[in-house]
Amino acid sequence: MSTIISLSLNDEIIKQIDTVQKERGFSGRSETIRAAVRLLVDEHQERKKSHGVQNAVLIVVHDERHSEEFALARHKFLKVIRTQLHDHLENHECMELMVLRGDAKELVKLAETCERCKGVKSAKMVGV
Numbered sequence: 001m002s003t004i005i006s007l008s009l010n011d012e013i014i015k016q017i018d019t020v021q022k023e024r025g026f027s028g029r030s031e032t033i034r035a036a037v038r039l040l041v042d043e044h045q046e047r048k049k050s051h052g053v054q055n056a057v058l059i060v061v062h063d064e065r066h067s068e069e070f071a072l073a074r075h076k077f078l079k080v081i082r083t084q085l086h087d088h089l090e091n092h093e094c095m096e097l098m099v100l101r102g103d104a105k106e107l108v109k110l111a112e113t114c115e116r117c118k119g120v121k122s123a124k125m126v127g128v
Helices: 011-024 029-049 064-075 104-116
Strands: 053-063 081-088 093-103 120-126
Touching: 011 029, 029 104, 053 064, 053 104, 064 081, 064 093, 064 104, 093 104, 104 120
Parallel strands: none
Antiparallel strands: 053 093, 053 120, 081 093
16 A cells, blocks of 8 residues: 655755666656665664674765754764864865764764754765
């Protein structure tokens, strides 16, 4: 059984979905979005399994206009951030690269907090 949901996306995201659809050979936007949702769910399930002390790298790209909100969220997790690199990209974007070490649950919590920050365009954690 399938459930139909309504979703609002801006023009830029629609263009990106259409590009992925074409380049990956999906039959339509719905199939493309379903594949993206499956990836998100799989990542979430893997993160839930993580335990113990872990090392990881977190890369976040965000709109520089929201840097203060991002910094406030990040400061709550200073005990697990070993190294951080901040770089100014084009189009008023910033990239944060953080080397992390700590309890896996805290690392996951940091990544999820960053993902929810206003202006975050992408967040990817490797190692947990």
